[in-house]
Amino acid sequence: MLQLMPLGDSITDGYNVPGGYRVNLFQKLAARGPGIDFVGSLSNGPAQLQDRDHEGRSGWRIDELAAQVNGWLDTYQPKTVLLMIGTNDILQNRDPANAPARLGALLDQMSTRRPDTQILVASLPPLADTAQNVWVERLNAALPALVETRADQGRKITFVNAGAALTTGDLADGVHPNAGGYSKLADAWYGALTGTPGALTP
Incomplete structure (x- = not known):
């Protein structure tokens, strides 16, 4: 069994669309065969999401995730982590210029x-507010350079350009994806x- 941890903020949680991307992702993975176990201390999602565990903390910034993540890694020992974080650093205007350094x-x-x-660390979806979206960009x-530097050191870190798959037309409220975006x-x-x-x- 492969322990996979969806880790991040409300986009991982599935704000606006219960389960968010986890619904379709789990279905795709399950179609490949059994053996995937989503892990985390939170659990939510619709009936069609058979495994609802995750670590998507609505409203959390990079520093807040950093303060808690060691415990989650120790408890659930994921083989793979899907990390998307940083949107709230920008929305809350919490030193967005240094968000890349914090993420590194x-x-x-x-x-x-x-x-x-x-x-696996993902780029962020766009924000509808153009001033905020400058920081997203x-x-x-x-x-990519943050990841490449660490991968060159032998760390098992991969960049996923997930944010590029979405436009502001894929947002439900200017921040969170709609069903199509997820x-x-x-x-x-x-x-x-x-x-x-x-x-x-595994």
């Missing part, structure tokens, strides 16, 4: 804690999982 530090923290865990632009995120995660060596190996 979080990746270091997680990969040091669990060196054998595959961390800056964070997304910084992510479906696109599920496709992006699935492509990354199946395309990253070892990401689906």
